[in-house]
Amino acid sequence: xxxxxxxxxxxxxxxxxxxxxxxxxxxxxxxxxxxxxxxxxxxxxxxxxxxxxxxxxxxxxxxxxxxxxxxxxxxxxxxxxxxxxxxxxxxxxxxxxxxxxxxxxxxxxxxxxxxxxxxxxxxxxxxxxxxxxxxxxxxxxxxxxxxxxxxxxxxxxxxxxxxxxxxxxxxxxxxxxxxxxxxxxxxxxxxxxxxxxxxxxxxxxxxxxxxxxxxxxxxxxxxxxxxxxxxxxxxxxxxxxxxxxxxxxxxxxxxxxxxxxxxxxxxxxxxxxxxxxxxxxxxxxxxxxxxxxxxxxxxxxxxxxxxxxxxxxxxxxxxxxxxxxxxxxxxxxxxxxxxxxxxxxxxxxxxxxxxxxxxxxxxxxxxxxxxxxxxxxxxxxxxxxxxxxxxxxxxxxxxxxxxxxxxxxxxxxxxxxxxxxx
Amino acid sequence: xxxxxxxxxxxxxxxxxxxxxxxxxxxxxxxxxxxxxxxxxxxxxxxxxxxxxxxxxxxxxxxxxxxxxxxxxxxxxxxxxxxxxxxxxxxxxxxxxxxxxxxxxxxxxxxxxxxxxxxxxxxxxxxxxxxxxxxxxxxxxxxxxxxxxxxxxxxxxxxxxxx
Numbered sequence: 255x256x257x258x259x260x261x262x263x264x265x266x267x268x269x270x271x272x273x274x275x276x277x278x279x280x281x282x283x284x285x286x287x288x289x290x291x292x293x294x295x296x297x298x299x300x301x302x303x304x305x306x307x308x309x310x311x312x313x314x315x316x317x318x319x320x321x322x323x324x325x326x327x328x329x330x331x332x333x334x335x336x337x338x339x340x341x342x343x344x345x346x347x348x349x350x351x352x353x354x355x356x357x358x359x360x361x362x363x364x365x366x367x368x369x370x371x372x373x374x375x376x377x378x379x380x381x382x383x384x385x386x387x388x389x390x391x392x393x394x395x396x397x398x399x400x401x402x403x404x405x406x407x408x409x410x411x412x413x414x415x416x417x418x419x420x421x422x423x424x425x426x427x428x429x430x431x432x433x434x435x436x437x438x439x440x441x442x443x444x445x446x447x448x449x450x451x452x453x454x455x456x457x458x459x460x461x462x463x464x465x466x467x468x469x470x471x472x473x474x475x476x477x478x479x480x481x482x483x484x485x486x487x488x489x490x491x492x493x494x495x496x497x498x499x500x501x502x503x504x505x506x507x508x509x510x511x512x513x514x515x516x517x518x519x520x521x522x523x524x525x526x527x528x529x530x531x532x533x534x535x536x537x538x539x540x541x542x543x544x545x546x547x548x549x550x551x552x553x554x555x556x557x558x559x560x561x562x563x564x565x566x567x568x569x570x571x572x573x574x575x576x577x578x579x580x581x582x583x584x585x586x587x588x589x590x591x592x593x594x595x596x597x598x599x600x601x602x603x604x605x606x607x608x609x610x611x612x613x614x615x616x617x618x619x620x621x622x623x624x625x626x627x628x629x630x631x632x633x634x635x636x637x638x639x640x641x642x643x644x645x646x647x648x649x650x651x652x653x654x655x656x657x658x659x660x661x662x663x664x665x666x667x668x669x670x671x672x673x674x675x676x
Numbered sequence: 677x678x679x680x681x682x683x684x685x686x687x688x689x690x691x692x693x694x695x696x697x698x699x700x701x702x703x704x705x706x707x708x709x710x711x712x713x714x715x716x717x718x719x720x721x722x723x724x725x726x727x728x729x730x731x732x733x734x735x736x737x738x739x740x741x742x743x744x745x746x747x748x749x750x751x752x753x754x755x756x757x758x759x760x761x762x763x764x765x766x767x768x769x770x771x772x773x774x775x776x777x778x779x780x781x782x783x784x785x786x787x788x789x790x791x792x793x794x795x796x797x798x799x800x801x802x803x804x805x806x807x808x809x810x811x812x813x814x815x816x817x818x819x820x821x822x823x824x825x826x827x828x829x830x831x832x833x834x835x836x837x838x839x
Contacts, residue, residue: 278818278820278821291698291701291743291745292742292743292744294704295704295744295745295748298704299831302831302835303831303834303835303838304835305838320698320701321701321702325702326702328702328703329702332702332704375742376742376744377741377742378740378741378742378766380742392742392766393742393766393769393770394742394743394744394747394766394769394770394773394774395744395770396744396770396773396774396829396830396831397769397770397773397830399831400830400831400834403834404834408820408830442689442736442739443689443735443736443739443762443764446736446762446764446765447765473766476736476739476764476765478765531689618693618698618741619693619697619698619699620698620699637691637693637740637741639691639693639694639740640691640693640694640716640717641693641694641697641716642693642698646716
């Protein structure tokens with residue numbers, strides 16, 4: 255029986271010629287990741303192992319990004335704890351405020367993840383790196399601790415769902431709309447325990463940033479990982495960002511999939527996930543009249559350069575609605591500087607939007623944009639669970655940067671096309 | 677090992693943001709986390725939970741974030757086991773890795789009311805609803821996971837391996 259991309263990467267890292275779905279394996283990992291929320295718990299567990307060294311100082315990344323810059327004393331204590339641990343262990347990739355960015359935007363940008371890698375991260379959106387043809391998946395703090403100690407992780411080899419992309423997205427449609435469409439179609443547990451493998455002729459119309467956004471949200475369909483077939487764009491991205499050697503794994507022609515979905519990209523419309531689950535999707539024309547109080551454009555899902563450009567394209571020459579706070583968060587220092595140099599900050603500030611230093615902040619209701627009871631936000635983030643961005647009585651609507659920026663202008667959940675009609 | 681307690685019921689897609697809201701993640705202290713467990717989905721949880729109680733849920737329990745604080749908060753609340761139709765995968769491995777017993781059972785949810793007395797025999801994998809007088813089977817863990825559980829989680833398992 256043939257293997258999927260994911261199964262091939264896992265077999266190679268477990269030292270096996272082949273693997274089958276359901277098989278339990280011990281795999282080598284190429285990178286172990288943690289943030290300021292999950293790493294303190296991992297360090298506690300690591301200390302219980304009673305060893306004095308990590309398996310490889312260069313293959314661990316610790317990125318304090320969630321409650322950073324430190325939002326309160328307890329957060330500062332947590333970061334201090336992992337900073338001291340990183341120093342003691344000589345961990346090379348500890349990113350302090352000033353170097354720090356949102357982890358899943360930062361690692362690929364720094365060239366720390368490439369095609370063919372196995373990456374575990376104590377953060378559920380670690381699945382983002384599948385955009386580059388890596389197997390990457392979210393784990394817990396204990397997995398992170400044991401990964402730091404041994405360079406290994408246990409996995410149950412997943413089955414896979416194949417998404418064959420065809421055509422080209424329409425105007426105002428980006429990777430976010432495509433992945434929300436897919437989650438709406440298969441549900442928040444539609445890919446439970448499985449890989450989501452993206453392939454097909456439509457791939458060539460998707461930028462690497464589109465792919466990061468899509469792979470990032472595989473977890474919102476319950477997926478173990480999301481992975482894209484590697485093409486010229488992927489290789490170009492990796493060569494531009496990394497010196498690491500990489501390996502391209504292709505699915506066998508006779509690989510087995512539990513389902514195959516054909517996704518006609520040109521038929522996808524701007525899509526929004528209404529509260530309180532990512533699969534509660536509605537398309538342009540069916541948003542109704544939902545007044546909003548806040549817009550957040552950023553996060554590991556949509557805080558990259560193209561996202562900034564999409565927001566600017568809409569906000570240029572327009573004003574944020576007087577009832578709306580619009581917060582824009584470039585995901586890394588590099589993106590921040592580039593957006594500034596391209597003049598996007600002038601556009602944002604002129605429109606009445608605020609620009610923040612990189613942080614996960616509001617996405618998980620941490621800081622930098624918390625919602626009061628009854629408030630509603632359109633956000634380019636990834637989860638709209640009860641209380642996700644603040645008070646349990648607040649609401650989050652998930653959308654693309656185009657839709658989020660358009661909504662900031664109109665003061666209600668809106669598609670960009672509505673602005674053109676005016 | 678046998679777990680005994682009353683059933684506390686939740687539906688589909690109980691996410692880790694309601695199990696332990698992110699605003700409390702500036703601490704990793706189990707007692708502090710337990711003090712806020714489930715508060716955004718069930719404000720009465722803290723009052724009704726007693727040592728040994730069993731959470732019974734439907735599909736995709738524990739979806740969302742990878743925060744290990746979620747199983748830690750549940751365990752520190754005194755919950756002896758979570759039984760769901762299905763679990764989100766990171767929550768599933770976090771529970772095994774940290775020694776919170778969890779079981780997948782398709783039927784229990786539909787046949788159990790909040791407050792029913794339950795008894796779980798982990799050796800046989802049998803779940804009894806004493807109130808209703810019904811017995812349900814579950815799939816035993818594969819050997820490798822059983823070993824992790826027997827070592828009280830992954831850290832114990834790895835420690836043993838390194839000896």
